């Protein structure tokens with residue numbers, strides 16, 4: 168799927184372990200190529216968390232935040248729970264014209 172990230176299209180796709188490269192990673196972000204690879208042989212929740220994790224890596228590189236891997240893992244977990252528990256989160260305000 169295509170995800171719009173900070174004004175750029177990023178292609179996020181599921182891959183088998185062998186297609187992931189050296190098999191060390193369950194997710195990879197390729198900033199220059201605009202690609203995110205997620206290992207497909209995981210539960211949907213883990214895939215989603217990995218996608219958020221790689222998107223946070225993207226933000227980290229783009230904005231030169233200097234986040235640690237530990238911080239990225241925690242942020243991905245936080246945002247996954249937040250979005251999963253509140254799927255309507257962006258519908259809380261009426262439209263401006265209303």
Ligand SMILES: [Zn+2]
Pocket residue numbers: 220224236239
């Ligand atoms: Zn990472």
